[in-house]
Amino acid sequence: MEKKGSLLIIDDNRELLSALDICLSPYFDTIDLLYNPEQLSYLLQKKKFDLILLDMNFSPGQTSGNEGIFWMNSIREANPDTGIVLITAFGDVSLAVKSMREGAIDFILKSWDESKIVSTVLAARKIHYSQKKINSLKEKGRQLKSDIDDRYRMYYGESYAMKKVRQLVDKVAVTEANVLILGENGTGKELIARQIHRLSKRSDDIFVKIDLGAISENLFESELFGYRKGAFTDAREDRPGRIEVASGGTVFLDEIGNLSLEMQTKLLSVLQNREIIRLGDHNAIPVDIRIISATNKNLYSAVDEMTFREDLFYRLNTIIINLPPLRERREDIQYLSEMFLQELNEAYERNVRLSRDSKEFLQTHEWPGNIRELKNLIEKGVILADNGQIELLDLKTGTGKKFSGEVRSFNLYDNEKKIIETALISLNWNISKAAKELGINRSTLYEKITRYEISQN
Structure with missing residues (x-):
């Protein structure tokens, strides 16, 4: 086995120090020996160690293990990433177990068993490196999350409508309620979804966006629920679906209104049972997810027209957030x-x-x-x-879009309704001023408002 890492052994028994040095030297790049723990603080300032073997008692007659716990806490305070293995007498095993609960990786007994000592220390080293890797990944994850949060910053604005949206977001975020966000394209539905997740109890876990409008019906199950190896021709390995990956966090179902009735039924089953079954498997996998969905479609009309399941609609819309167009x-x-x-x-x-x-x-x-x-x-x-x-x-310059003042449609109904709506909004629904600007009287304007079903909300 290759030599790897640095080891510090602390014990007031010089013979044991020497024996452990000889026993473990084939496995570590460097081994330092320390007889007096009072010198530990100075040594830790000069050098970092991957692993430290620490005796639990130093003073004559001491058997409480408090000295070892004290020095272990000092080590963890100075170098939180250092792994610690305790050296204890047989009668102190319960103390060693207690110390492990406080942060030690393992312990070895002073009754000499070379193979046991080596295997315990090497296992502790492996755990230490694994923990370092986990901590590094967590830090990268935090940095990535911070970068994503910066990219998806929420801009509410100062309007009354958006202040009400903000109040609702703040209220619902701390709950586990499913949320349905309604609004036109570009109104910020995903930003609202991410803000709810950011303010929720699940904020430290994953946010998974699923664009249902971009997933074809034949890929729906494999993308959302995953599959087992051999489930279909290209299934060369087991793969979790996006909902399984999101367990513990938040799933954002964008363009929920684009789902076919068959896909709606499959999604409803997951939401009701809180479990998924991968393609090619029969075993249910429980999932812990919060659902936030969004659409630019009128789901009320879709339910009336029976193109969207009513039971799914009510499963999704515990709270509805309506985003006003700009x-x-x-x-x-x-x-x-x-x-x-x-x-x-x-x-x-x-x-x-x-x-x-x-x-x-x-x-x-x-x-x-x-x-x-x-x-x-x-x-x-x-x-x-x-x-x-x-x-x-x-x-x-360089845009293919038509701007205000240009005719987008030659439909008289659409244009007249739009002109009236624009006049009313721009004049804060002052009927007299709007009628004057439109060149009609108040009664005619009221008639057109009723005919076109124009409302202030």
């Missing part, structure tokens, strides 16, 4: 624009600002792509801007 929260546009501008200036190492025309355009644009579209436009402006300022042309 055009209905225009007071947030300036705040969001400034936040994105600051973030993207840092990302691209620039220092540009928005011109007056650009700000006016952002404030009046209809935002069919919502916050995602706003951020994309700001990013384009930061990249294209000259002379330290984002001009209106920078925002419009």
Whole structure:
């Protein structure tokens, strides 16, 4: 076996120190011997050890083991990653077991059994390296989580509607309730889902996003539930599904409204039973998950039309969060624009600002792509801007989208309804002012509001 690692042996018996040195020297790169534990603090400042063998009693007549526990705690305070194996007399075994509960890896007896000593110490070294690897992975995981949190930062804004959303998120996050997030594309449904997870009791565990709109029906079971080797032609090894991987954490089911009825039935079974069965297997695997789902579809209508299962709908929507489109929260546009501008200036190492025309355009644009579209436009402006300022042309250059003021549809019903909605929202539902701007009287406006089923909520 190759030599590996550094070992420190601490004991007031010089003969035992010498014997352990000879016994273990073939297995370690370096071995240091310490007769007086009072010198331990000085030695630990000079050198780090992978493993320390520590006697439990040093003073004559002492058998309590308190000295060993004291020095073990000192070692752990100075070097938390160092593995500790205790050296004890046969009668002190119960004390050694107690010390293991406080952090020691194992213990060896002073009654000489060379093979037992070697096997115990080498096993402790293996455990020590495994724990170091685990700690390293945990630290990388924390760093990755921090990076992901920065990437998916939540921007609520200052509007009344988003303040209510924030209050609801804060309330529901600390519970285990399933949450259904409704909103148009680009309104920030995933950001809300991640914020709920971040504030929940499961925040230290995994957040798994499953884009149901991107998974074909024939891959649905293998992706979500996993499979056993040989379950189908390309199943060359066992593989857990995404729901099994997420156990202990949060599953975000994006585009839940795109599921076929058959896929809905399979998902419902998992949510009801809290267990999955891999393809090619018959054994159920329990899962501990919290479900957050999202869609841009009207699930109420889908239930009425029998394209979405009512029992699944009510299983998902313990709490519903409705995200308003950006055009209905225009007071947030300036705040969001400034936040994105600051973030993207840092990302691209620039220092540009928005011109007056650009700000006016952002404030009046209809935002069919919502916050995602706003951020994309700001990013384009930061990249294209000259002379330290984002001009209106920078925002419009190179886009295939039609902007406010251009006709998107020739359907009179759609356009008239949209014009009325825009006038009412921009004038804070002042009927008299809206009617005047639209060139009609109040009674006609009321009639059209009723006909087009326009509501203030």
